Amino acid sequence: MRIAFNNLRILYGEDLELVRGNIVIEDGKIVEISNKVYKESIDMKNGIAMPSFTNSHVHIVDSVCKDIDLYKPIDMIVGKGGVKFKCLENKLREEKEKAVKDAMEEMLKNATLFFCDFREEEKSGIEFLANILKSYKLIEYKILGRSKDSKEIDSILEISDGIGIPDMEYMNINDLKRIRVKCKKKNKLFAIHCSETKREVKNCLKLKPDFVVHLTNIDDYDLYLIKKYKIPVVICPRANSSLAVGVPRVKELLEATLVGIGTDNVMINNLNMFREIEYTFKITRAIYRDYKFNAKTILKVATINGRKILKAKTNEIVEGNVADFVIFRNKPFLHDEYLAIVHRYSSEDIKVVVKENEVMFR
Numbered sequence: 001m002r003i004a005f006n007n008l009r010i011l012y013g014e015d016l017e018l019v020r021g022n023i024v025i026e027d028g029k030i031v032e033i034s035n036k037v038y039k040e041s042i043d044m045k046n047g048i049a050m051p052s053f054t055n056s057h058v059h060i061v062d063s064v065c066k067d068i069d070l071y072k073p074i075d076m077i078v079g080k081g082g083v084k085f086k087c088l089e090n091k092l093r094e095e096k097e098k099a100v101k102d103a104m105e106e107m108l109k110n111a112t113l114f115f116c117d118f119r120e121e122e123k124s125g126i127e128f129l130a131n132i133l134k135s136y137k138l139i140e141y142k143i144l145g146r147s148k149d150s151k152e153i154d155s156i157l158e159i160s161d162g163i164g165i166p167d168m169e170y171m172n173i174n175d176l177k178r179i180r181v182k183c184k185k186k187n188k189l190f191a192i193h194c195s196e197t198k199r200e201v202k203n204c205l206k207l208k209p210d211f212v213v214h215l216t217n218i219d220d221y222d223l224y225l226i227k228k229y230k231i232p233v234v235i236c237p238r239a240n241s242s243l244a245v246g247v248p249r250v251k252e253l254l255e256a257t258l259v260g261i262g263t264d265n266v267m268i269n270n271l272n273m274f275r276e277i278e279y280t281f282k283i284t285r286a287i288y289r290d291y292k293f294n295a296k297t298i299l300k301v302a303t304i305n306g307r308k309i310l311k312a313k314t315n316e317i318v319e320g321n322v323a324d325f326v327i328f329r330n331k332p333f334l335h336d337e338y339l340a341i342v343h344r345y346s347s348e349d350i351k352v353v354v355k356e357n358e359v360m361f362r
């Protein structure tokens with residue numbers, strides 16, 4: 001299958017450099033970016049092509065528990081035996097399945113074509129989710145599971161993309177280290193929620209994780225360690241704000257390491273990446289009083305950085321890469337494409353979604 005789109009503004013390559021041109025895709029790959037117009041080219045009328053969103057941290061099944069008891073402290077909501085876990089226990093399988101399907105539709109609607117789930121409920125939790133997700137052709141995913149049973153860890157690694165540790169108190173440090181080694185041997189991801197409320201970066205880094213999630217509450221020494229060991233970080237600013245635990249030091253983390261972004265638990269936040277990037281862009285400008293902090297930086301965090309962190313195929317728009325991008329319609333009187341996407345565009349502005357051989361026109 002060959003499709004040519006012409007008359008585009010393209011956020012090209014790893015710097016999302018703005019170039020004008022045409023994109024030709026064939027057999028799921030970008031085979032040409034040029035100014036050539038073919039007979040069969042589809043006129044995109046000055047639309048904007050951008051790599052699709054990567055939601056680097058989600059608990060998708062929690063969408064069955066939307067907004068139960070948000071007005072409680074974080075430990076009572078997502079801590080051991082908290083509201084979230086009671087809800088997951090009490091919901092029927094069919095209810096969870098419906099909630100996951102709705103969440104997938106929401107992601108598709110908002111151009112999120114890759115996500116990473118931190119799955120609870122041990123082995124059966126992974127099997128349940130993987131079984132639903134396999135029928136979605138446009139959205140790729142990685143599922144990181146968990147289990148306290150060291151014997152079950154091996155079977156979890158067989159059916160998942162790695163392990164997502166909920167917190168440093170989940171097991172003793174030696175057991176955690178053993179799991180970490182197993183992940184490495186099997187070439188699977190090992191990640192951990194870290195410093196959402198407590199200062200624990202030093203401890204988390206003892207596990208040499210592939211990435212850490214949150215880093216909401218950190219001091220300068222923690223930042224120094226993250227920079228020194230170049231540990232990638234997935235921030236979740238809106239989820240942290242929902243839970244009233246602060247916001248990450250976005251600008252300094254961006255200076256220190258590779259940063260991705262996630263919407264986190266669907267119980268306390270929605271999956272809309274447009275909202276995530278606008279919120280993050282604006283609070284960062286406001287908190288640092290930095291009028292130079294730019295929209296392009298946040299777009300990279302929300303699109304191509306996540307794929308690097310999750311060790312997935314890149315979705316940079318470059319010849320030879322897989323076709324994994326969206327095309328936004330043009331709107332009159334826009335003077336800055338990056339800003340337009342970050343704080344003016346929404347799902348209604350998406351004209352085309354391209355995921356390898358699947359092309360969806362809206």
Ligand SMILES: [Zn+2]
Pocket residue numbers: 057058059118193213264265
């Ligand atoms: Zn999480």
